[in-house]
Amino acid sequence: xxxxxxxxxxxxxxxxxxxxxxxxxxxxxxxxxxxxxxxxxxxxxxxxxxxxxxxxxxxxxxxxxxxxxxxxxxxxxxxxxxxxxxxxxxxxxxxxxxxxxxxxxxxxxxxxxxxxxxxxxxxxxxxxxxxxxxxxxxxxxxxxxxxxxxxxxxxxxxxxxxxxxxxxxxxxxxxxxxxxxxxxxxxxxxxxxxxxxxxxxx
Ligand SMILES: Nc1ncnc2c1ncn2[C@@H]1O[C@H](COP(=O)(O)OP(=O)(O)O)[C@@H](O)[C@H]1O
Ligand SMILES: O=C(O)C1=C[C@@H](OP(=O)(O)O)[C@@H](O)[C@H](O)C1
Ligand SMILES: [Mg+2]
Numbered sequence: 001x002x003x004x005x006x007x008x009x010x011x012x013x014x015x016x017x018x019x020x021x022x023x024x025x026x027x028x029x030x031x032x033x034x035x036x037x038x039x040x041x042x043x044x045x046x047x048x049x050x051x052x053x054x055x056x057x058x059x060x061x062x063x064x065x066x067x068x069x070x071x072x073x074x075x076x077x078x079x080x081x082x083x084x085x086x087x088x089x090x091x092x093x094x095x096x097x098x099x100x101x102x103x104x105x106x107x108x109x110x111x112x113x114x115x116x117x118x119x120x121x122x123x124x125x126x127x128x129x130x131x132x133x134x135x136x137x138x139x140x141x142x143x144x145x146x147x148x149x150x151x152x153x154x155x156x157x158x159x160x161x162x163x164x165x166x167x168x169x170x171x172x173x174x175x176x177x178x179x180x181x182x183x184x185x186x187x188x189x190x191x192x193x194x195x196x197x198x199x200x201x202x
Contacts, residue, residue, distance in 0.1 A: 029056070029101020032124035033195065036169050038162055039108040039146050040139035041129035042179045042187065047105035049188045054195075059096050060105040061089065068092070073107075077147040082109075090116055097123045108161070109148075111168040120172045125198065127191065128173035131180045133159045174198065 033056070035043040044060050051058030062073050065088055069076060076085045090113055096104055097119045104124075110116050120126050131139075137158045140146060151157050170176070175198055179187050 037129035
């Protein structure tokens with residue numbers, strides 16, 4: 001734990017953490033592709049496969065934050081609250097969204113800040129991975145890693161967050177893609193085709 005987050009919460013608000021900054025933006029490589037959507041939409045899973053299929057580097061914002069801070073996202077929430085987490089998330093998004101040629105999986109709440117939405121819209125192609133509330137819930141119900149769902153009624157929480165965030169995902173989206181009943185491998189193939197179509201139409 002290089003950030004002493006748990007050992008000494010008083011120093012935990014060092015927003016920079018101590019990990020490495022992202023590499024300098026690669027020359028060329030195309031505009032970054034940003035995946036947005038709710039928890040359980042498949043941003044992390046599909047993003048990793050999509051990057052491979054497109055021969056791009058994959059970055060997951062939560063994993064990048066965890067690796068920089070040396071603690072899981074849940075611990076950042078525990079110690080700094082959602083506000084502290086969002087501050088770190090915005091800072092990292094600002095850095096990675098300038099990196100050309102990557103596929104970037106954001107966290108589900110990255111669209112909440114207006115400043116983040118601006119970065120996403122201006123800097124890359126934004127794909128909204130969509131699924132119904134029930135599909136999302138089924139995918140994340142047993143997962144202990146998502147602090148916002150550690151409530152008495154996670155199903156209702158997913159529904160409430162989706163209702164609040166859907167307009168924000170739609171606001172930033174260049175393209176939307178339904179992941180509901182599509183197996184992951186098929187979703188990746190379809191997304192590659194959708195992105196190619198989009199590039200040709202530009
Ligand atoms: N299209 C899909 N169909 C079925 N399960 C999926 C699909 N996409 C993701 N999953 C599963 O849902 C869970 C959450 O996916 P994850 O990629 O972590 O979503 P996110 O990063 O958007 O929160 C994982 O167990 C993953 O395997
Ligand atoms: O929806 C959210 O606010 C969050 C989603 C999570 O990422 P995933 O969407 O990848 O699960 C993670 O960033 C954090 O737990 C908060
Ligand atoms: Mg994820």
